Amino acid sequence: xxxxxxxxxxxxxxxxxxxxxxxxxxxxxxxxxxxxxxxxxxxxxxxxxxxxxxxxxxxxxxxxxxxxxxxxxxxxxxxxxxxxxxxxxxxxxxxxxxxxxxxxxxxxxxxxxxxxxxxxxxxxxxxxxxxxxxxxxxxxxxxxxxxxxxxxxxxxxxxxxxxxxxxxxxxxxxxxxxxxxxxxxxxxxxxxxxxxxxxxxxxxxxxxxxxxxxxxxxxxxxxxxxxxxxxxxxxxxxxxxxxxxxxxxxxxxxxxxxxxxxxxxxxxxxxxxxxxxxxxxxxxxxxxxxxxxxxxxxxxxxxxxxxxxxxxxxxxxxxxxxxxxxxxxxxxxxxxxxxxxxxxxxxxxxxxxxxxxxxxxxxxxxxxxxxxxxxxxxxxxxxxxxxxxxxxxxxxxxxxxxxxxxxxxxxxxxxxxxxxxxxxxxxxxxxxxxxxxxxxxxxxxxxx
Numbered sequence: 001x002x003x004x005x006x007x008x009x010x011x012x013x014x015x016x017x018x019x020x021x022x023x024x025x026x027x028x029x030x031x032x033x034x035x036x037x038x039x040x041x042x043x044x045x046x047x048x049x050x051x052x053x054x055x056x057x058x059x060x061x062x063x064x065x066x067x068x069x070x071x072x073x074x075x076x077x078x079x080x081x082x083x084x085x086x087x088x089x090x091x092x093x094x095x096x097x098x099x100x101x102x103x104x105x106x107x108x109x110x111x112x113x114x115x116x117x118x119x120x121x122x123x124x125x126x127x128x129x130x131x132x133x134x135x136x137x138x139x140x141x142x143x144x145x146x147x148x149x150x151x152x153x154x155x156x157x158x159x160x161x162x163x164x165x166x167x168x169x170x171x172x173x174x175x176x177x178x179x180x181x182x183x184x185x186x187x188x189x190x191x192x193x194x195x196x197x198x199x200x201x202x203x204x205x206x207x208x209x210x211x212x213x214x215x216x217x218x219x220x221x222x223x224x225x226x227x228x229x230x231x232x233x234x235x236x237x238x239x240x241x242x243x244x245x246x247x248x249x250x251x252x253x254x255x256x257x258x259x260x261x262x263x264x265x266x267x268x269x270x271x272x273x274x275x276x277x278x279x280x281x282x283x284x285x286x287x288x289x290x291x292x293x294x295x296x297x298x299x300x301x302x303x304x305x306x307x308x309x310x311x312x313x314x315x316x317x318x319x320x321x322x323x324x325x326x327x328x329x330x331x332x333x334x335x336x337x338x339x340x341x342x343x344x345x346x347x348x349x350x351x352x353x354x355x356x357x358x359x360x361x362x363x364x365x366x367x368x369x370x371x372x373x374x375x376x377x378x379x380x381x382x383x384x385x386x387x388x389x390x391x392x393x394x395x396x397x398x399x400x401x402x403x404x405x406x407x408x409x410x411x412x413x414x415x416x417x418x419x420x421x422x423x424x425x426x427x428x429x430x431x432x433x434x435x436x437x438x439x440x441x442x443x444x445x446x447x448x
Contacts, residue, residue, distance in 0.1 A: 002316040011320075014293045017157045022285030024164035026278065028171045028200070032193055035175050037343045041271055043190050046126025048274035049117040050134060055255055057102055059248035061142055064095045065149025066248075066295075067241030070380060071233075072153025073296050074446045077303020081219055083446070086230045088150040088221070090237050092143070093229075099142040106135050117260050118270055126190050133194035137201040144205045147212065147221075154218040155296060159211050166207065167200040174199055236445060243384035247391050254395050258421045261407050262414055268349040269414045275349075276356035279339055280364065283332040286324050287368040290317075294376025302381060302442055310442055314377050318369070318436060325368030333361045355415040359422065366426040373432040382443030383435075390431055394424040 002008070036044040068091050072084045106113060114127045148160050177185045178192025188195070212221050255277075262269035294317050301310045336357040340350065374387045403420040406412040412420075435441060 001319065002312055007313070007316075011293060011297065011317075014155070014157060014296065015289050017161050018289030018292050019285050021157070021161045021164045022288050023282055024161070024168050026282045026285060028168050028197075031168070031172050032175060032197075034342050035179050036190065036193060037271075037275075037345065039179055039189055040126075041345070041349070042120075042122050043126050044274065045118065045120070045123045045271045046114075046128075047130050047190055047193060048270060049114050049123060049127045050131050051274075052117055052255065052260075053102075053106065053113060053131075054134070056249065056253060057098075057138065058141075058145075059251055060098055060245060061095055061145045063241060063245035063248035064091050064098070065145055065152075066244045066379075067091055067237050068146070068149045069153045069292075069295055070240050070244075070299060070382065070384070071237060071445055072150065073299025073380075074303035074382075074444070076154050076218075077300040078446060080446070083230075083233060084150065084153060085219060085221065085225045086228055086233050087237050088146070088219075089226045089228055090230075090234050091149070091241070092146050092226055094241075095142040095146045096139065099138040103135050103138050106131055123270075130190040130194050133191060133198060137198050140201045140205050144201070144208055147208055150219065150221070151212075151216065152292065152296065153299075155300075156216065156218070159208065159215075163204045163208060167204055170200040170203060171196045232447065236447070240382070240384055240445060243388040244379065246388050247384070250391050250395050254400065254421075257400055258403070258418075261403055261417060261421070268346065268352060271345070272349045272352035272356060272414070273418070275340065275343055275345070275353045276360060279332065279336060279357060280360045283328050283335075283364055284367065286328045286331075287321075287364070287371045290321060290324055290368070291372040291376040294372050295380030298377055298380040298442075299382075302444060303446060307442070310381075314436060317377065318373060318433075321369045321372045324372075325365040328368045329361050329365040332357065332364055336361070352414060356418050359415065359418050363422040363425045366429050370425065370428040370432045373436050374428070377436050378432070378441045381441045382445050383441040386435060386439075386441065390428060394428055399424050 032047065036047055068084075068087055071087050075081070075083045075087075110128045110131050111124060114124045114131070118124060144163075148163075151157070151159060174196035175193050177183055178188045178195055179190075180192075181187030258273070262273050297313055297317075298310065301313060336354070340353060340357070343350070343353075345353065374390070379387045399421060402423070403417055406420050407417045
């Protein structure tokens with residue numbers, strides 16, 4: 001274990017900020033779900049279907065951002081800021097192209113895309129109404145996420161927390177006003193929810209650009225920085241980022257497949273899973289924040305060239321991950337019923353959501369170890385290929401085929417299928433432990 005108190009102060013200071021950021025961000029979704037659930041269960045299910053598309057997109061953007069963080073933290077550890085700016089430019093171009101591609105796709109084929117997640121035409125209609133406005137957030141959201149990733153590569157995370165809080169307030173106020181038609185406003189339902197999200201996204205980017213121009217102290221980014229590129233750094237970036245994008249895309253598709261399988265099994269399962277998943281994602285913020293913090297410390301230490309400290313950090317953080325996993329499981333168990341009581345659901349939907357949440361209380365404990373170990377230590381150390389192969393085998397070789405078989409051939413209950421869909425969060429702990437403690441994963445990615 002690390003004995004330096006400074007490490008723990010810095011580690012937990014960053015962890016707390018990133019956890020709060022994720023919790024507040026996901027609270028926006030929770031507020032949307034509660035308000036839309038009170039408005040109409042069909043509206044809730046329709047927006048949940050659209051959010052599966054959003055989730056896949058967000059995973060791909062996260063991959064583009066993680067490429068910056070993995071490379072950028074090593075350059076930051078060496079005190080070199082010029083390469084970070086060039087990598088940020090390369091990543092931004094990629095993210096904006098992705099945003100334009102998704103916008104075109106959902107504009108041309110909205111019904112076909114939503115029908116993947118449900119066959120109910122009423123739910124699809126609600127989803128299409130929401131999608132007609134929410135698609136305009138894609139470009140703005142891409143720019144914001146990539147800029148935040150650049151800042152995170154230098155350890156600057158507090159602005160992300162502020163933006164999440166701002167988004168929560170803006171979204172909730174506009175949603176309350178426009179979903180139900182309060183304060184003399186029109187009653188817009190799902191369109192009101194979309195307007196709230198769109199407004200929050202635009203104002204987030206404006207605040208972030210102001211912060212970068214006036215307050216950011218390491219990179220001093222300007223618009224002209226995003227017009228430059230570098231052939232060698234582009235190769236480095238894509239070599240690191242593409243395996244991460246495969247992993248993120250697989251995770252996004254896995255979540256979408258989960259909703260598609262459940263949605264085709266039972267008309268209430270998609271709403272129950274949306275309710276349970278929102279709570280799960282709130283608590284999962286602990287694992288996400290821990291993984292991001294671990295990635296920063298590991299990358300920075302590799303950049304500094306201190307191998308002894310690197311191994312000590314890796315062992316210490318794994319012990320911390322186990323404690324955070326236990327805390328996460330207990331937290332989800334305690335909050336599940338109070339939050340569930342806020343929803344206005346049919347009895348069958350509520351019962352199904354309760355079953356899903358009990359399963360996820362166990363799942364979150366395994367996830368809280370394997371995710372930070374795989375993403376924070378192994379991938380953060382430069383070995384993104386190992387994590388990609390492990391996810392390919394576990395998700396598409398085991399989890400999805402098994403879940404499909406149990407759902408449509410065995411005709412198992414939705415609760416059993418949810419167990420199958422999340423089984424990888426438990427068994428991936430074994431290869432993660434072996435690789436982190438006995439394998440080679442620390443790789444120098446900088447060129448100087």
